[in-house]
Structures are given as structure tokens and as C-alpha cells.
Amino acid sequence: MFGYVQPVRMELKIREWLEFKKFYCGVCVATRKHSSVASFFLSYDSVFFAILLAALNSGRGELKEKRHFCWLTMKPVWIFAGKSVENSSSVFTLLLKYKLLDDAVDRKSLFWKFLSGLISSKGLETWKQMKMTVVRYLKMLRQVELRNSSNLEEAATVFGGLTATIFKSFASDENQSLAMEHLGRYLGMWIYLLDAYNDLDEDLKRGSYNPILEFYKSRFLHKLKNSRKIVSEDVKQRMLNIVREKLYNYLDEVWKAYDLLVLKDFKSILDNIIYFGLQERTEVVLSGKKRVCHQK
Amino acid sequence: MGETCKKDPFVVLGVPPDAALDDILNVYKELRRRLNPERYQGTCLEHVASNRLKEVEQCFREILRLKKLSDGRFRGYKPGYYRPYYEGYYRRGDCCPDCGDLCTACACIWAVDTCCECSGGDCI
Numbered sequence: 001m002f003g004y005v006q007p008v009r010m011e012l013k014i015r016e017w018l019e020f021k022k023f024y025c026g027v028c029v030a031t032r033k034h035s036s037v038a039s040f041f042l043s044y045d046s047v048f049f050a051i052l053l054a055a056l057n058s059g060r061g062e063l064k065e066k067r068h069f070c071w072l073t074m075k076p077v078w079i080f081a082g083k084s085v086e087n088s089s090s091v092f093t094l095l096l097k098y099k100l101l102d103d104a105v106d107r108k109s110l111f112w113k114f115l116s117g118l119i120s121s122k123g124l125e126t127w128k129q130m131k132m133t134v135v136r137y138l139k140m141l142r143q144v145e146l147r148n149s150s151n152l153e154e155a156a157t158v159f160g161g162l163t164a165t166i167f168k169s170f171a172s173d174e175n176q177s178l179a180m181e182h183l184g185r186y187l188g189m190w191i192y193l194l195d196a197y198n199d200l201d202e203d204l205k206r207g208s209y210n211p212i213l214e215f216y217k218s219r220f221l222h223k224l225k226n227s228r229k230i231v232s233e234d235v236k237q238r239m240l241n242i243v244r245e246k247l248y249n250y251l252d253e254v255w256k257a258y259d260l261l262v263l264k265d266f267k268s269i270l271d272n273i274i275y276f277g278l279q280e281r282t283e284v285v286l287s288g289k290k291r292v293c294h295q296k
Numbered sequence: 297m298g299e300t301c302k303k304d305p306f307v308v309l310g311v312p313p314d315a316a317l318d319d320i321l322n323v324y325k326e327l328r329r330r331l332n333p334e335r336y337q338g339t340c341l342e343h344v345a346s347n348r349l350k351e352v353e354q355c356f357r358e359i360l361r362l363k364k365l366s367d368g369r370f371r372g373y374k375p376g377y378y379r380p381y382y383e384g385y386y387r388r389g390d391c392c393p394d395c396g397d398l399c400t401a402c403a404c405i406w407a408v409d410t411c412c413e414c415s416g417g418d419c420i
Contacts, residue, residue, distance in 0.1 A: 175344045182341055256341060259330045260348050264307055 002191050004285075006044035007269060008276040016269050018078075022065070023047050023054075026080040029068055030089035035119040038093050045191070046092035048273055051266050053084035053170055059265025091166055093119055094127055098134050102142070106208070130166065137162035145209040150218035152246065155211050156192040163188030176261065183257035190250040190278065197243050198285045201232045212239050240286060247282050254278065305355035305362070317363060324356045 007020060024047045031046075032039045054063060063082040070077045100116035103109075137158060144155045167184025171177035196203075196212050203210035216235045258274050306313045309327065311320050331352065336345035 175347055178341060178344050182339075253339075256336060256339065256345075260341060260344050262303075262308055262348075263310060267310055 002045055002195050003043040004045065004191055004194055004278075004281045005048040005187070005273060006277050006281065007272045008280050011272055011276050012269065016272070019080075019266065020047070020051070020269055022078050022080045023050050023085065025068065025070065025077045026050065026082075026085040027089050027092070028070075029079050030081070030085050031093055034089070034093040037115055037118045038096055041096055042092070046088050048270075049091065050080075050085045050088035051269055051273075053087055054080070054082065055263040055266045055270055056170070056172070056176065056261065057084055057264070087170065090127065091130065094130055094134055098138050102138055105142075129169065133165050134162065137165070148209060148214055149211065150214040152193070152211050152215045152242070153189070155209075156189040156196075159192040160185040160188035163191075179257045179260040183254055183261070186250045186253035186257065190247060190254065190282075193243065193246055193250070194282060194285050197236075197239075200235060204230060204232050204235070212243060215239070215242075236288070244282075244286055247286075251278055251282065303351070303355070305358040308351055308355040309359065311359075320356070320359055320363075324352070327352050 009017065012020065024042075024044075027047050027050050028039050028042050031042060054060075062084065063080045066079050066081050068077055068079045069075075097116050097119040100112050100119070104112035104116065141155060141158045141162075144158055149155060164181045164185035167187075168177050168181040171180040193211070196210050200210060200212060202208075203213060213230070213235060216239055217230070220238055221230070255274065258270075263270060306315075309320065309323055311323050315323075328349070331345050331349040333342070333346060333349070336342045
């Protein structure tokens with residue numbers, strides 16, 4: 001849904017890039033089983049989750065390599081199919097369905113509600129276990145948004161709680177469960193805050209809730225006695241260092257948790273995403289660039 | 297030696313079983329640096345990190361033990377010995393106890409299959 005958790009392509013070996021593509025196509029194919037609409041919203045985050053689950057379980061052993069014809073690119077592609085890919089696509093579809101429903105309420109649009117209705121829950125094993133959790137956390141998130149909370153971390157903590165629960169549910173032992181929960185929590189918080197900074201202009205125009213904007217209003221605007229109109233450049237300039245510090249604190253916790261995981265396979269791809277990709281994405285968003293120079 | 301590693305030690309360290317000892321040592325050092333207890337002090341992961349560090353240390357010891365054990369594989373030629381070197385496997389001590397490298401030298405000079413095992417002879 002967000003697509004911030006992605007690798008630095010230039011740092012990947014060709015073999016690793018091909019494997020990443022197999023995961024991407026695998027998750028896309030698995031998602032299409034639930035709904036062909038969902039595959040259009042496919043993000044790198046769910047691909048990362050599929051690789052992480054595969055690396056934690058039994059690596060390449062549980063994955064099957066299959067040939068598949070992609071109707072979008074009109075090319076045959078290689079895909080990875082297996083339990084981890086299925087689980088990741090299920091979680092992604094579930095989150096997407098409720099995100100679309102949430103957007104429908106936000107934008108007061110029937111179109112989004114119609115789209116969410118197109119995503120079927122048939123055959124989703126994790127659906128029943130996760131459904132209640134997702135609904136509960138999204139409700140909590142909605143309450144924070146309606147309160148216009150000026151706490152920079154409050155909404156991010158709720159979103160982090162949701163991702164922590166999802167990550168934790170796939171752990172196999174106690175130690176892994178704690179590490180996965182920590183990883184999920186701080187990765188979710190990082191995603192939420194980074195997305196809030198990225199959507200600052202759009203939220204300002206639409207008047208939607210944005211924790212950074214609310215924090216700015218409570219911290220800086222009362223000093224200016226509300227005499228000035230809020231300009232996104234001013235918000236970004238004043239908030240940059242505060243947000244950067246928070247984001248890197250979250251990343252530090254993500255790195256700590258990731259170092260505790262015993263990965264059986266795909267370590268190089270995951271290392272690339274966690275150590276290089278997250279940092280690069282942070283800098284790309286904070287600097288306001290669309291992409292980094294080597295991706296031109 | 298303490299407890300032994302319950303999991304596959306190579307998986308725990310994240311190295312292939314045929315990795316060179318130097319590479320394994322580098323990975324071990326890197327893991328020790330990352331799992332430094334000071335890094336996790338005061339976090340909810342403190343206990344997990346100490347468990348993981350213990351596990352890594354046990355597995356590293358296990359790998360060292362496995363690597364030292366004879367597996368009967370050809371390990372190249374030992375300097376000064378003109379016969380294949382099999383780690384941990386000798387038919388008669390470290391070398392021929394009587395003639396030492398003299399037989400090896402003779403075998404090299406005359407290119408003969410002598411009766412001494414250390415020069416490759418198999419007639420005993």
C-alpha cells in the first residue's frame with residue numbers, strides 16, 4: 001500500500017534482482033487469486049514480507065519455481081510459489097480491503113467502497129485470525145485522526161501496533177516472536193511517519209489529518225498567532241530535523257530487531273532492503289526528490 | 297565445552313557448510329559485534345539478544361569442532377611431503393618414522409615407487 005520497503009537495485013546482484021522479481025510476480029499472481037483489482041495495488045512492502053517469511057521458514061526449500069504468463073506485460077515470467085508468498089499476499093489483500101473501505105469513508109466516495117467490495121475473502125486462511133485485529137487497529141487509527149492528535153507518534157504507534165501483530169503472528173518460536181514484533185512495530189511506525197511527510201502537500205490541500213501538520217500547528221503556529229497561512233515549504237523546513245531524528249530512531253530499532261533473526265536464505269536481498277533500501281527511501285522522501293540519481 | 301548447539305550451526309551463523317574457516321571467523325566477529333549486549337541494553341530485546349549471542353558462540357565452537365574432525369577429504373599437498381595430504385588421517389604417524397623426508401626426496405629424484413609409504417609406495 002505504501003511501497004517504501006524496497007531494495008536498492010544498484011546494490012543487488014543480478015541473481016538477487018531476478019529472485020526479487022520472482023517474489024514480486026509470485027505475490028502478484030497469488031494476490032490475483034483473491035482479486036485481480038488487488039494486484040494493481042501491489043506494493044514492494046508485501047514482497048519484502050514474502051521474502052522475510054520465506055527466509056525465516058525454510059528458505060528456498062519450500063518455494064516452487066514456476067513459469068507463468070503475465071497478462072500485464074504480455075511476457076512469460078518466472079515466479080516463486082509457496083506458503084510464505086501465499087501468506088504475504090493474504091495479509092496484503094486483507095489490509096488493502098480495509099484500507100479501501102477506510103478511504104471510502106475519508107473521501108466520501110462510493111468508488112473506493114465498490115473497489116473494496118471486489119476483493120473477495122474466499123480462501124484466505126489468515127483472514128479470520130487477522131480480520132478482527134485489522135479492524136480494531138484501523139478503528140483506533142481513525143479515532144486518533146478524528147481527534148486531530150498533535151502527538152507526532154500517536155498515530156504511528158497505532159499503525160506500528162497493527163504491523164507488529166501481523167509480523168508476530170508468523171513467528172515460530174518465542175525469541176523470533178519478540179524480534180518479529182519489534183521489527184514490525186518500528187517498521188510500521190517508520191512507514192507511517194515517512195508517508196505522512198511524503199503526503200504533506202496533498203494533506204494540506206485536502207485538509208486531511210497529518211500528524212506532522214498537527215504537530216507543526218501546535219508547536220509553531222501559536223507563536224505566529226495564526227496570522228500566517230500554512231505553507232508546506234515552511235512546515236517541511238521546520239519539521240525536517242525533528243522528523244529525520246524520529247525516522248532514524250525507528251530505523252535503529254528495526255536494525256536491532258533484524259539482527260536477531262536467524263535467516264535461512266535470501267539474506268543478501270533482505271540485508272539490501274533493511275540496511276540500504278530503508279535508509280535510501282528515508283533520504284529520498286526527506287530531500288523531496290522523486291528518485292535517487294542512480295535510478296535515472 | 298558447555299552446551300552444544302541444538303540447531304544446524306551453519307544456519308545459525310548464516311554460512312555455507314563448505315565455507316573457509318577465515319570466512320566463518322569474519323561472520324562470527326561481525327555477529328558478535330552486532331549482538332553486543334550494550335547495543336540492546338534497556339530494550340525489550342535484551343534477553344533475546346543474549347540468548348542469540350550464546351547460541352552463536354555455541355554454534356561457532358561446534359563448527360570449529362566439525363572442521364577439525366577428519367572427514368577423509370583430500371586437502372592438497374602438505375609442503376615438504378610428496379603425497380596427498382589428508383587432514384587427520386595418517387597410516388603410520390605423521391610421516392615415515394624411520395627415514396622421514398629422505399625417502400620422499402629419493403622418490404622425487406628417481407621417480408620411483410619406493411617401498412616407503414611417505415613417498416607414495418604401497419608395497420608394505
